Amino acid sequence: MTGERDSKQIRVEVAYALPDQQVLLELEVKEGTTIQQAIECSGILGRIPGLELRKERVGVFGKLAQLDTVLRDGDRVEIYRPLVVDPKEAHRGRAQRSSRRVRRS
Numbered sequence: 001m002t003g004e005r006d007s008k009q010i011r012v013e014v015a016y017a018l019p020d021q022q023v024l025l026e027l028e029v030k031e032g033t034t035i036q037q038a039i040e041c042s043g044i045l046g047r048i049p050g051l052e053l054r055k056e057r058v059g060v061f062g063k064l065a066q067l068d069t070v071l072r073d074g075d076r077v078e079i080y081r082p083l084v085v086d087p088k089e090a091h092r093g094r095a096q097r098s099s100r101r102v103r104r105s
Helices: 035-042 087-104
Strands: 009-018 021-030 057-060 063-065 076-080
Touching (some): 009 035, 021 035, 035 057, 035 076
Parallel strands (some): 009 076
Antiparallel strands (some): 057 063, 057 076
16 A cells, blocks of 8 residues: 555755855655755745745755755755855955955065
8 A cells, every 4th residue: 555654754954045044944755855845845935035946046965956856865955046246256356355465465
C-alpha cells in the first residue's frame, strides 16, 4: 500500500539574507520536492516584501540551480539577491584604494 502517508520525508532549509537580517527556515518536505515547492512551503515569500520567486536566482549550497531541481535530505536552498555592484568593479575599486594607501606610506 503506497500513498501520501508512506512517502519519505526529508529535511531542508530555505535561506535568504538581507544586509541587516538573515532568514533561515528549516522544514520537512516529501522526498521529490523541488526548490520551488520548498520555497513556497516555507512561507518565506510572504515574510519578505518584494521577494518574487520568478525574478530571483536560487541555488543549493552556493551552486546555482533551477526551480525544478529536486532536493535531497539536508539541502539548503538559497535565494540570492540581485548584485548591487558588479564584482569586477568592486574589486577594481578596492585595488585602487589599496594602491593609493601604499603610495602614501
